Amino acid sequence: MNAPVTPESRALLEGKDLTMRFGGLVAMAEVDFSLRKGEVLGIIGPNGAGKSTLLNIITGLYVPSSGEVRLEGELLNGQPAHRIVAKGIARTFQSSRLFADLSVLDNVIIGRHTHMKTGIFEAIFNRRKAEAELDAAAELAEGLLKAVSRELHAQRHRPAGELPQADRRRLEIARALASEPKVLLLDEPSSGMDDSDTDALMDDIRSVCAERPELALMIIEHDMRLIASLPQRVLVLDYGQKLAEGTYEEVRLIPRVQEAYLGRKGAQHAQA
Ligand SMILES: Nc1ncnc2c1ncn2[C@@H]1O[C@H](COP(=O)(O)OP(=O)(O)OP(=O)(O)O)[C@@H](O)[C@H]1O
Numbered sequence: 077m078n079a080p081v082t083p084e085s086r087a088l089l090e091g092k093d094l095t096m097r098f099g100g101l102v103a104m105a106e107v108d109f110s111l112r113k114g115e116v117l118g119i120i121g122p123n124g125a126g127k128s129t130l131l132n133i134i135t136g137l138y139v140p141s142s143g144e145v146r147l148e149g150e151l152l153n154g155q156p157a158h159r160i161v162a163k164g165i166a167r168t169f170q171s172s173r174l175f176a177d178l179s180v181l182d183n184v185i186i187g188r189h190t191h192m193k194t195g196i197f198e199a200i201f202n203r204r205k206a207e208a209e210l211d212a213a214a215e216l217a218e219g220l221l222k223a224v225s226r227e228l229h230a231q232r233h234r235p236a237g238e239l240p241q242a243d244r245r246r247l248e249i250a251r252a253l254a255s256e257p258k259v260l261l262l263d264e265p266s267s268g269m270d271d272s273d274t275d276a277l278m279d280d281i282r283s284v285c286a287e288r289p290e291l292a293l294m295i296i297e298h299d300m301r302l303i304a305s306l307p308q309r310v311l312v313l314d315y316g317q318k319l320a321e322g323t324y325e326e327v328r329l330i331p332r333v334q335e336a337y338l339g340r341k342g343a344q345h346a347q348a
């Protein structure tokens with residue numbers, strides 16, 4: 077707990093005393109969290125616990141009622157969502173937000189837009205520059221697709237809406253990575269997947285992390301197999317409060333956690 081603060085141990089992303097009220101409902105109450113470079117943090121908790129709310133606060137979709145979020149020490153709350161992406165925080169959503177009619181490749185290129193400098197006037201009057209930038213984005217998108225999943229890359233010219241659910245989830249991860257984030261936030265990446273798709277997803281996430289050792293990940297998940305194997309640390313939320321934090325092995329043994337969550341969803345795992 078009181079280990080000396082070294083550049084390696086200092087938080088990359090940090091939340092302090094985060095509270096989020098919607099009228100009379102307290103969706104989040106005084107939650108603290110921290111995430112270091114290269115770390116994978118799991119977030120678990122029952123439905124309505126405040127997991128997505130936390131991601132929405134971090135990414136600027138919600139402005140917390142109180143508390144602060146800092147990336148490398150810089151205060152993020154109050155900044156618009158697009159600026160937060162540009163600073164290095166990318167995410168996927170619980171429900172798919174792909175452009176169904178656009179190709180797989182174009183969906184990834186769109187994830188690159190925060191790095192594109194060409195505005196609409198330049199696109200018209202300096203076409204060559206705009207085209208060069210688009211070509212570079214397309215090349216990067218191809219590379220990303222290949223790295224995330226070769227099968228997905230093979231389908232790059234198909235409309236995203238035609239992909240099976242598991243590939244859509246992979247595509248969302250590739251699109252989020254196109255902004256070259258320092259932090260990647262995944263909201264239930266395995267939802268709607270069967271066990272074999274979830275295994276493939278875990279492999280994809282592992283290879284993304286292996287290629288980017290500094291990338292920090294926060295993963296909200298209901299699938300305890302994924303939570304048991306990927307994150308180094310797990311944060312448990314319940315009714316908007318932090319119930320526990322530690323390794324999966326530690327938190328799964330805490331009776332209140334078992335009652336609140338594992339008791340309902342992962343009792344077999346907890347007992348295993
Ligand atoms: N924009 C909003 N307006 C009003 N209430 C909200 C809003 N967003 C979230 N809430 C409420 O805050 C609480 C936490 O919601 P949240 O979506 O963060 O839960 P969650 O842990 O992600 O749940 P799930 O596992 O079902 O996705 C819920 O009671 C929800 O209804």
Ligand SMILES: [Mg+2]
Pocket residue numbers: 127128129170
């Ligand atoms: Mg949610």
